[in-house]
Amino acid sequence: MPELFIKDITKTFRGAKILDNVTFRVKSGEVAVLLGPSGAGKTTLLRIIAGTESPDSGRIYIDGEDITDKPPKDREVGMIFQTFALYPHLTVFENIASPLRAKKIPADEILRRVNEVAGLLGITHVLHKRPQECSGGEAQRVVIARALVKNPRICLFDEPLTNLDYKVREVLRIELKRIFKELGMTVIYATPNPEEAAALGTSLIHLRNGKVVQTGPVKECFKYPKDVEAFASYSPYGVNVLEAKCMREDGKKVLRVNTLLSIDVSTISEIVEGSEYLVGIYPHDILSEDLVGTKCLKVPISVDLIENTGSELIIDAKVGDNIVRMVSHDVERIVQLSRLQYIYIPIDRIIIFRKSDGLRVCNLR
Numbered sequence: 001m002p003e004l005f006i007k008d009i010t011k012t013f014r015g016a017k018i019l020d021n022v023t024f025r026v027k028s029g030e031v032a033v034l035l036g037p038s039g040a041g042k043t044t045l046l047r048i049i050a051g052t053e054s055p056d057s058g059r060i061y062i063d064g065e066d067i068t069d070k071p072p073k074d075r076e077v078g079m080i081f082q083t084f085a086l087y088p089h090l091t092v093f094e095n096i097a098s099p100l101r102a103k104k105i106p107a108d109e110i111l112r113r114v115n116e117v118a119g120l121l122g123i124t125h126v127l128h129k130r131p132q133e134c135s136g137g138e139a140q141r142v143v144i145a146r147a148l149v150k151n152p153r154i155c156l157f158d159e160p161l162t163n164l165d166y167k168v169r170e171v172l173r174i175e176l177k178r179i180f181k182e183l184g185m186t187v188i189y190a191t192p193n194p195e196e197a198a199a200l201g202t203s204l205i206h207l208r209n210g211k212v213v214q215t216g217p218v219k220e221c222f223k224y225p226k227d228v229e230a231f232a233s234y235s236p237y238g239v240n241v242l243e244a245k246c247m248r249e250d251g252k253k254v255l256r257v258n259t260l261l262s263i264d265v266s267t268i269s270e271i272v273e274g275s276e277y278l279v280g281i282y283p284h285d286i287l288s289e290d291l292v293g294t295k296c297l298k299v300p301i302s303v304d305l306i307e308n309t310g311s312e313l314i315i316d317a318k319v320g321d322n323i324v325r326m327v328s329h330d331v332e333r334i335v336q337l338s339r340l341q342y343i344y345i346p347i348d349r350i351i352i353f354r355k356s357d358g359l360r361v362c363n364l365r
Helices: 042-050 092-102 107-121 136-148 166-183 194-200 218-223 228-233 331-338
Strands: 004-013 016-026 031-035 057-062 077-080 154-158 186-191 203-208 211-217 240-249 252-256 262-264 276-281 296-300 302-308 313-319 322-328 342-346 351-354 360-363
Touching: 004 042, 016 042, 016 057, 016 203, 016 211, 031 042, 031 194, 042 077, 042 154, 042 186, 077 136, 092 107, 092 136, 107 136, 107 166, 136 166, 166 194, 186 194, 194 218, 203 218, 203 228, 211 218, 211 228, 228 240, 228 276, 228 351, 240 322, 302 331, 313 331, 322 331
Parallel strands: 031 186, 031 203, 077 154, 154 186
Antiparallel strands: 004 016, 004 057, 203 211, 240 252, 240 276, 252 262, 276 351, 296 342, 302 313, 313 322, 351 360
8 A cells, every 4th residue: 555745735724724734754565643623624634635626735655656636537535525416316236336437347247246235335235225315324335336436546535434323434434444354444534533643544634724733653642742722623522621720848859730739840841830831631541540560640539420421420529629530431430420529530541731932831740
């Protein structure tokens, strides 16, 4: 599978910069997740890679070959959109086969390739149906099959699960992960959802206001976010961001959040006395019980609200004047957790940001 290199791509529309000197590399066989909110420039960037839009400046390379000026049909790039965009008058078979017929591929080869990709996506049983007779999940599988049947060098996914029901999204996400692994494809997968990014991606390209904020392995980016805004976008549950000031107490250098919560940072040289910081903690990193062998901060709390989503509990707890959120998968312990008096925060899961500009200072250790 090929490598993709995007260099200094810029795109302006009606005086507004949609993409601003975007540069990144996607290695061969890698699933790179393009993460960003609506309006970040994800779709525009994918269309430029596919060739349906042109950049104002910058170049696109596949395996070292400059394809910036090539027409879409010569790029061997497949693209899957969040809308189904299927031909309603054609059967599922003919929808999948349409790009092959356009290339005048022999009929027996079309039959073989359509059946092969339909089997891969589990839609052989709907090949005779028309799109309107298919469920949402089946229709999106057809869209994916139509892109894969061309054997593209690179596949682009533009929020393909957005319009599907929650349960269908969960199932299709698992299937996509299996397909990516089986085919060893080079993929760029655009999504605003950090859960999808974590589940599907091997690398992350974080896009914000048309600029690349951070790139790297997904887990590394989530653990070491560039700034507090990136940190907030890496959790589907929201994040805990607590204001704190560094001061001297009882001969120790501490970050004081409120009367109930302070953190000893005597050994952390990056944190300076007298300065103000933001303490960042992911909800899923907070524990209801002390973890043996892990240095934890024990914090007194009173539970304010519990939301039971069915698969997890989202717990909002008061810590002095602050509200701290945690997530637990122990749904059956809802009664015990509603009476929780302490939470435990692993020290090495606490991230410190500068209050002045939001940039990450360090992770505690």
